[in-house]
Amino acid sequence: MNVNLIExxxxxxxxxxxxxxxxxxxxxxxxxxxxxxRRMSLIGDGIGHIxxxxxxxxxLTGTSPVLxxxxxxxxxxxxxxxxxxxxxxSGDIALAILFYGGIAGGVFLVGLxxxxxxxxxxxxxFGSLLTTSATDLTTIAxxxxxxxxxxxxxxPWLFAICQDEEYAKVSGLPVRALNLLLAVMTAVxxxxxxxxxGLLLVSALMVVxxxxxxxxSRGFGGTMTLAMLGGxxxxxxxxxxxxxxxxAPGATIVLAAIALFILVAAVGTALRRRRRADTGPAAVCExxxxxxxx
Amino acid sequence: MNPxxxxxxxxxxxxxxxxxxxxxxxxxxxxxxxxxxxxxSGKSTMIRAGLGLVPLAEGQVExxxxxxxxxxxxxxIGYVPQRLGxxxxxxxxxxxxxxxxxxxxxxxxxxxxxxDRQAVARALAAVDLTDRTxxxxxxxxxxxxxxxxIARALAGEPDLLVLxxxxxxxxxxxxxxxxxxxxxxxxxxxxxxxxxxxxxxxxPIITRAVVVHDGVIAHxxxxxxxxxxxxxPGHDHVHPHAPQDPPSIWGRE
Numbered sequence: 001m002n003v004n005l006i007e008x009x010x011x012x013x014x015x016x017x018x019x020x021x022x023x024x025x026x027x028x029x030x031x032x033x034x035x036x037x038r039r040m041s042l043i044g045d046g047i048g049h050i051x052x053x054x055x056x057x058x059x060l061t062g063t064s065p066v067l068x069x070x071x072x073x074x075x076x077x078x079x080x081x082x083x084x085x086x087x088x089x090s091g092d093i094a095l096a097i098l099f100y101g102g103i104a105g106g107v108f109l110v111g112l113x114x115x116x117x118x119x120x121x122x123x124x125x126f127g128s129l130l131t132t133s134a135t136d137l138t139t140i141a142x143x144x145x146x147x148x149x150x151x152x153x154x155x156p157w158l159f160a161i162c163q164d165e166e167y168a169k170v171s172g173l174p175v176r177a178l179n180l181l182l183a184v185m186t187a188v189x190x191x192x193x194x195x196x197x198g199l200l201l202v203s204a205l206m207v208v209x210x211x212x213x214x215x216x217s218r219g220f221g222g223t224m225t226l227a228m229l230g231g232x233x234x235x236x237x238x239x240x241x242x243x244x245x246x247x248a249p250g251a252t253i254v255l256a257a258i259a260l261f262i263l264v265a266a267v268g269t270a271l272r273r274r275r276r277a278d279t280g281p282a283a284v285c286e287x288x289x290x291x292x293x294x
Numbered sequence: 295m296n297p298x299x300x301x302x303x304x305x306x307x308x309x310x311x312x313x314x315x316x317x318x319x320x321x322x323x324x325x326x327x328x329x330x331x332x333x334x335s336g337k338s339t340m341i342r343a344g345l346g347l348v349p350l351a352e353g354q355v356e357x358x359x360x361x362x363x364x365x366x367x368x369x370x371i372g373y374v375p376q377r378l379g380x381x382x383x384x385x386x387x388x389x390x391x392x393x394x395x396x397x398x399x400x401x402x403x404x405x406x407x408x409x410d411r412q413a414v415a416r417a418l419a420a421v422d423l424t425d426r427t428x429x430x431x432x433x434x435x436x437x438x439x440x441x442x443x444i445a446r447a448l449a450g451e452p453d454l455l456v457l458x459x460x461x462x463x464x465x466x467x468x469x470x471x472x473x474x475x476x477x478x479x480x481x482x483x484x485x486x487x488x489x490x491x492x493x494x495x496x497x498p499i500i501t502r503a504v505v506v507h508d509g510v511i512a513h514x515x516x517x518x519x520x521x522x523x524x525x526x527p528g529h530d531h532v533h534p535h536a537p538q539d540p541p542s543i544w545g546r547e
């Protein structure tokens with residue numbers, strides 16, 4: 001199978017697929033870490049739903065589905081951010097309507113588009129790495145670069161607004177603009193990942209590597225680096241396995257990420273157990289938080 | 295008289311019901327003002343309104359002589375919230391949290407410069423947490439987390455420290471470390487506005503007390519003497535606070 005794999009990987013379309021997957025694996029966790037920090041892990045999934053309407057608009061009007069997906073999902077992400085900012089309970093329902101409206105609208109519009117069957121829909125929902133063209137790859141690289149510039153370049157600001165939004169406000173940061181920027185970058189990441197893992201699985205690549213990284217890391221910077229590394233490893237391993245066994249690349253990448261998470265969890269637990277056995281039980285006693293005033 | 299650093303004029307705040315009514319507060323440079331009052335009296339709301347975190351229904355706020363809307367000198371203010379934001383599961387080290395105290399001074403974020411790193415180190419030393427710099431904040435006790443937040447505010451080298459119940463539920467060692475850090479800050483000319491439930495070791499440095507009761511300022515002047523069993527030596531007056539609402543799926547409210 002080894003020779004077979006090398007042969008397969010020497011095919012240009014496989015190389016493009018690998019490169020596209022690696023870029024996605026690198027950028028998705030770099031953005032996802034902020035969503036996880038905000039406890040908005042599932043937002044990526046919702047934005048993915050909304051992006052499908054963008055795809056439908058693109059197919060129907062004959063424009064690039066990537067472009068329309070970015071526009072529609074960015075609008076959706078901004079709407080989600082405005083709902084979050086107001087922080088009302090009714091926002092929960094508003095999000096549900098937005099997300100399911102997005103996916104239903106997408107399916108509806110794709111059906112209206114001339115000569116587009118369900119196979120096409122599937123390729124957006126679950127990815128279609130193997131059909132990545134050179135142009136697609138350029139688009140992925142440029143958009144990925146934009147996302148990285150924001151998520152890595154503005155890390156101190158984004159860390160501050162996700163860690164403690166009020167403190168960031170009193171520090172004079174442009175909190176609202178940064179929140180909207182983060183929302184738009186979420187939409188761009190979703191669109192980039194649409195090609196590799198598909199709109200229904202994009203959230204996994206944003207969240208699972210972060211979840212794995214924070215099992216072993218102590219700080220935010222360390223978590224981010226490890227998560228990006230984990231994303232790249234998952235993408236590479238996923239493509240390798242899918243080439244060897246002829247499975248769907250997107251789903252295989254996500255399964256690889258989950259396998260990595262389980263592996264890290266198991267190794268981390270074993271290490272902690274051994275460390276505890278070496279040093280004996282921790283004797284730190286928390287002081288009482290409060291004394292009842294009776 | 296020293297110039298005012300924070301001024302609320304005829305401030306009113308209402309959520310579903312009025313929380314503050316026609317509040318007037320002036321804090322001048324060099325003062326150490328304690329805002330006292332029962333739970334729900336509106337004392338936290340008052341200082342949060344003073345920082346623009348709570349919108350005023352009526353009235354004006356001025357910071358360092360500038361109307362709130364036009365105020366840009368945020369590096370002059372160090373804010374210490376009641377508790378560390380709920381945050382997600384992503385760990386952050388004490389050093390990372392304290393470093394964000396430099397943001398108001400740094401402009402466009404790049405790498406920390408030497409001056410930033412020194413300020414962070416000084417702030418950590420001031421609250422006696424230097425040896426915990428690389429530990430995740432989640433592994434710290436409540437009092438140590440509170441000291442982390444004070445270090446974050448001190449790292450920005452502000453002129454005015456605004457603290458929201460900094461000693462609520464904090465162990466004695468942390469209270470002492472905190473009082474010492476505050477004494478140093480005041481000795482170097484800093485101004486302090488703090489909301490407190492009880493003053494404890496802070497009492498000697500307080501220059502003025504403002505008592506908020508039922509949304510209005512009921513007293514503004516000398517520190518009032520505690521009454522009844524509150525006055526007993528060793529009385530540890532700490533109320534249990536209402537549990538925080540669990541965050542909803544799209545974040546904290």
